[in-house]
Amino acid sequence: MVLFLQGRGEDLIPNLRRQMEEAAERLDFERAARLRDEIKAIEHVLQHQKIITGRNETFDVLAVAQGAGGDACVQVGFVRNGKLLGSEYYLMSGARVDDTPSAILSSFVGQFYQQAAQIPGELVLEHPLEDQEVVGDWLTERRGARVKLTVPKRGLRRELVEMIAKSARQNLEQSRVRWLNDEQRTTAALSELADALALDRIPRRIECFDVSNLHGTNAVASMVVFENGKPKKSDYRRFQIKQVEGPNDFAMMQEAIRRRYRRALDVEQTEAWQTMPDLIIVDGGKGQLSAALNALQELGLNLPIAALAKEHEELFLPDRPDAVVLPRDSQALFLVQRIRDEAHRFAVAFHRKRRAKTSIRSVLDEIPGVGPRRRRELLRRFGSVEGIRQASVEELAGIKGIGRALAEQIKAELGG
Structure with missing residues (x-):
């Protein structure tokens, strides 16, 4: 063995x-x-087993993944005699939202190699450790021979770090999914959340909103829905912000809330739109909460609502000056963090999609002679601006409505 x-x-x-x-x-x-x-x-x-080096080398590779809510996962890859034997992941239950990757790795190294039967002569790290010299001396003493700590910037070791880091991110995400699928935990989390926020009933349906924009451009908002602690993706909604100009997150949040719940009051809408939540969560602090609350009051609605501020993971409630701070190890905090992270992911994905479309449109619109119809034909044929750039003059000229002269102009404008 x-x-x-x-x-x-x-x-x-x-x-x-x-x-x-x-x-x-x-x-x-x-x-x-x-x-x-x-x-x-x-x-x-x-x-x-994958042969990764041409030399008889033995070392461990360590990387860390962190969730927006502070949960973390450390992945360790084991290279023995030039072969990657495999890797293991470890969930860091005591990690906090303000912990740095270096702090998490330092804590892990101290625990893991205290118990390890063998310590290799080198640890390849994604991030430098806190008090790295002290940790290196301690490892050397435990091993009885020098232990080198390296943070590679390039080359094979850097590629290994990136591969192990990717596995850490995947395992962290899978742990979240497993948590959400645990009925006992989600039920306990919902009950704990109801108590903490003084809700009249357990929040079986939670709707969470987030806003995404770049200096006020291509602004969008997302709404994700969790029922009984699990995402209900069929009820997710996306909003293109239409009434706000410039970077004003409060007004953008207000518009999204107003549009969502105005449709909830429309009897001709679908059941998904008409269903009211047991709790609304907005990503942000007191400003976002006030904006959302104003939108609800305009519509004559009195719905339970809270804002989750990312910096300290505090919950703000209407008419309550002090924030609700859930225990760091509470099931309720973990649940609301997962919901907020999902709303953020959904908003960012929509924002990137809009930015990409805007970029394509603006680049092609600058070329004289390429109107909406020709732009659609070019994108349908070549898939993207880069595909158009790589196409030959002959291929471009083969598109209906684009002759050789315009094809040459397109090549000149886009380069390639």
């Missing part, structure tokens, strides 16, 4: 084969079959 963990699985096989043959000669076929299965299992693992 020690040889295998050191990346020397090939050294095990000859000895196991010899033991298998000896067992067969003794007619101990049960042991021979068990050894045969062990050999096959080791060979299967060795086939899937």
